[in-house]
Amino acid sequence: MRGESLKGHLDLLVLAVLAAGPLHGYAVIEALRERSEQAFDLPEGTVYPVLHRLERAGLLASNWDTSRGRRRRTYCLTTPGRGAFEAERLAWNEFAAAMSRVVRGPAWSPT
Amino acid sequence: VEPDLIDSYVTALRGRLGWRGDVDDIVDEMADHLHEHVEHLVARGEPHAEAQRHAVPGSSGSVQPVAWLVSGVAAVAGGYSSVLVSWSLRRYEIWVGTLTVAFALTTLTIAGVLLRTGRLRTGRLRTPSGWAVVSVGVLATAVTYPEIAARAKALRVAS
Numbered sequence: 001m002r003g004e005s006l007k008g009h010l011d012l013l014v015l016a017v018l019a020a021g022p023l024h025g026y027a028v029i030e031a032l033r034e035r036s037e038q039a040f041d042l043p044e045g046t047v048y049p050v051l052h053r054l055e056r057a058g059l060l061a062s063n064w065d066t067s068r069g070r071r072r073r074t075y076c077l078t079t080p081g082r083g084a085f086e087a088e089r090l091a092w093n094e095f096a097a098a099m100s101r102v103v104r105g106p107a108w109s110p111t
Numbered sequence: 112v113e114p115d116l117i118d119s120y121v122t123a124l125r126g127r128l129g130w131r132g133d134v135d136d137i138v139d140e141m142a143d144h145l146h147e148h149v150e151h152l153v154a155r156g157e158p159h160a161e162a163q164r165h166a167v168p169g170s171s172g173s174v175q176p177v178a179w180l181v182s183g184v185a186a187v188a189g190g191y192s193s194v195l196v197s198w199s200l201r202r203y204e205i206w207v208g209t210l211t212v213a214f215a216l217t218t219l220t221i222a223g224v225l226l227r228t229g230r231l232r233t234g235r236l237r238t239p240s241g242w243a244v245v246s247v248g249v250l251a252t253a254v255t256y257p258e259i260a261a262r263a264k265a266l267r268v269a270s
Contacts, residue, residue, distance in 0.1 A: 025140060026147040044144055070146060071139040
């Protein structure tokens, strides 16, 4: 699934994978791919700008450490970020349920 | 020895983003991402060199904007050269007007694409704007080729 199809939902997706615990950028991309069962295979050019934007907004925090001789940046949810995630998740569940009811439609019966 | 594509890419990235205050963070994060990606592919059985080519943007034979830039400018320049002969004044004016507009649009579009992607040498041409550039280049070539061919034929006959 292309990034364009997910516009508007990327923030929630990133917050959701980070709600399980801190991850570095590549692990965020892998988590999105695995948790979506390969449906969301997003390029780095899509995911990193979201991470940086959410950090600027105060919803994520990042820390630098060293792993295998490389500097590594790890992201985690802040307290406001966790609150935003819960609110966004609730709104999404309501939206998805309403969409599902409409798209599914009434049972069809031949007359 | 296979050149280290990640090092080359990261060096080029540092050069492009040198004006930013957070260039070290961006470059280090990208380098970590690429190394992680390569290690992931190698763990799945891919040879290291092949894994690098898959992981590093623009190193797997993708179309390079600079190549399109050169071909587009060459096509338009070819169009200009075809009008520098003794045509009727009216025809000459139409050609110059058409090609001037085409040249301006092509240049502006290419500049916009390159500024947005920031990938003059290594980026992939994936955006609709990028394909618009290609279309303009192909169109300019298609429009100008018959005139160039006719002029070449006339020159051959004259000689």
